Amino acid sequence: MSIYDTLSPKDFEAIGAEFDAIREDVLADLGSRDADYIRGIIKRQRQLEIGGRAMMMLPPTWLAGIGALSASKILDNMEIGHNIMHGQYDWMNDPAVSSRHFDWDTANSAEQWKRTHNYEHHTFTNVVGRDHDVGYGLLRMSEDQPWEPRFLFNAPLAVILHLFFQHFVAIQNLKLEDYLVYKTKTRAELREEFRPMWKKMRKQLAKDYALFPALAGPLAPLVFVGNVAANATRNVWACAVIFNGHFPEQVEQFDESVVDNETRGHWYVRQLLGSANFEGSKLMHIMSGNLSHQIEHHLFPDLPAHRYAEIAPRVRAVCEQYGLPYNTGSFWKQTASTWKRILRMSLPSKRQPEAAPQQPATTEARLAA
DSSP, X not given: OOGGGTOOHHHHHHHHHHHHHHHHHHHHHOSHHHHHHHHHHHHHHHHHHHHHHHHTTSGGGHHHHHHHHHHHHHHIIIIIIIHHTTTTTGGGOOGGGOTTTOOOSSSSOHHHHXXXXXXXXXXXTTBTTTOTTXXXXXXXXOTTSOOOGGGGGHHHHHHHHHHTHHHHHHTGGGOHHHHHTSOOSOHHHHHHHHHXXXXXXXXXXXXXXXXXXXHTGGGHHHHXXXXXXXHHHHHHHHHHHHHHHHOSTTOOOBOGGGGTTOOHHHHHHHHHHTOOOOBOOHHHHHHTTTGGGHHHHHXXXXXXXXXXXXXXXXXXXXXHHHTOOOOOOBHHHHHHHHHXXXXXXXXXXXXXXXXXXXXXXXXXXXXXX
């Protein structure tokens, strides 16, 4: 039995008040330290991108160029794009770091991502059937997902998902499984939904695989391969960080009924039980967008992420007070645990889902249910 089922209404209310107090303390302290931090990260990301693209055009520095461009893309997506588009710096009233204006160096458009991630994932975190990040429609990651023969390929499909992560996230809104597996979406509907996604994907493909190679002239093949490597490095790292944040063995998933009449205290506890941290150096925290503190991020998604390390001891104290688990470990420990789940979920479970989801309908129907 989950501790979620053992807490009393008073416990949930008290936990909600504790976490609200942490949030209010940080909000009251926001200022120049936070503004200087994000502007400094953006400056460093731009230096890495310019340096990386230049070095890739010179054979002796080609590998260094790939490394710099990979780091640039990771910073752009993780510590800058992800966090700005959560609204963490909207209080600065600076269009350059506003969630309303920012777009990032990836195939997924800002507007589509804010729907699938900011709304669906952060509202219905780890609720099977409502949070599409639970398997991305491709993998089985919970015993509450009915087993199908296609899940025998969980592990190789997870590898493909890591390598092409930006493209899977870009087309996540399509819910391809509704067309390919469950036949609840027509080809015409799919084509119509894909049109706005293709606009951003086409722009990214043209930039990395046509424009910059063309600028390199006879060295175009080096730049083309370098961009492939940089994008793949960013994809694998971003996917690994996200998987470590939600799919280690101890992380819980939830039935749709938990969101009925859910209080703020219940929501906080679900975010806590549905997330996991990993430990590492300051550089690792920055390169993960501070999603190494996935627990703190899910409790406070709109607080500047570089504050999560400072908040973590207070969150742990609340957990100890109410007997709540605080799931953390090294990066490799969480990675091993995640892949253990991926392999285990590839086979039918001994335990049958308590309430097997009905035949999946369209996304809109699921959200309206």
